[in-house]
Amino acid sequence: MTKSFDIRSHLAKNPVLLAPMAGVNDPVFREICKRMGAGLTYSEMVSAQGLAHASQRTQELLSISDAEKPAAVQLFGKDPTVLAAQAQAIVDQYGDRLALIDINMGCPVRKVAGKGEGAALLKDPAAARSILETVVRSTDCPITVKFRKGFERHEDTAVEFAKMAESCGVAAITVHGRSARQLYQGESDRAVIARVKEAVSIPVIASGDVWTPADVHDYLQVQKANGVMVARGAQGNPWIFARALALLNGNTTFADTPVTLAERITVASEHLHKLALRFPLRLPTMKKHLSWYFKGMTHASAIRRAAHSCSSVTDFEQLLDNITRWEIDDL
């Protein structure tokens, strides 16, 4: 049962997590990341308000398979009662497949923050407190919160916000070291993690500019985070999990081993076929996944262009065949 999920001991065993990413983290991608070593995988953020009248499509995207469990579901919203009701509905639906429910207080996009949800809650700590207290009280499932360093460009409210969240009874926090105004630009402030760590006793998970196993190592060893989320660094690169774990275990040779083209083709093909079979409406997202799987390779820009004109499984299959052939022609 979810009650037994202990995030601290889970992170102590495997601190490298797949960050929640809307439009990216379909269940197939999450499963692949889990198999490649992710300690915990997060869903895309889901609107609590929307969930109440969710389409089957939204429900499907939250599904947690045997291969992925236990996994984290992320909710966003601003109404404490709606959030608490939907959190409980998720607990009832997923049972021991669910590790925890994370509340999003960091999303900066206008259609979320503009409605007082996501990162807008950084500007309204009283509303954030009311949400966290209500949701924590409503369920035995561990509740966590993910937020940013601050709202305005040079604002640093992370320590105060972290203390507020801890006092509400959340089981852990994730801090992204960029402000909401920064969106995904500029550098993420790593040192904010160390400052938050000193201020609270609950586990602190770091997010922001995690591109390599060395970035994971730095957050854990230098900033003293309990866990690290890989976000854009995992797009088209689920191999980062095994390599980061290898580095943490002192296996620098494996940590630095490049991923071969054959491995990329195999995983891209698995992603394509499982998505087509289980979530066919999601097939168009293979355009970007495919581009990411081959980013940085010799034919990357040609692959990206070709992927964007694919529309059927056969189109994608043909592209994967072509990639194999181009590579052979290059030898």
Ligand SMILES: Cc1cc2nc3c(=O)[nH]c(=O)nc-3n(C[C@H](O)[C@H](O)[C@H](O)COP(=O)(O)O)c2cc1C
């Ligand atoms: C395409 C995309 C979608 C994202 N969706 C979410 C989301 O649904 N919930 C969330 O908390 N953060 C989301 N994020 C933020 C990431 O989880 C992460 O905090 C951020 O990208 C910083 O990490 P990075 O610099 O290593 O990419 C998203 C980021 C990207 C790039």
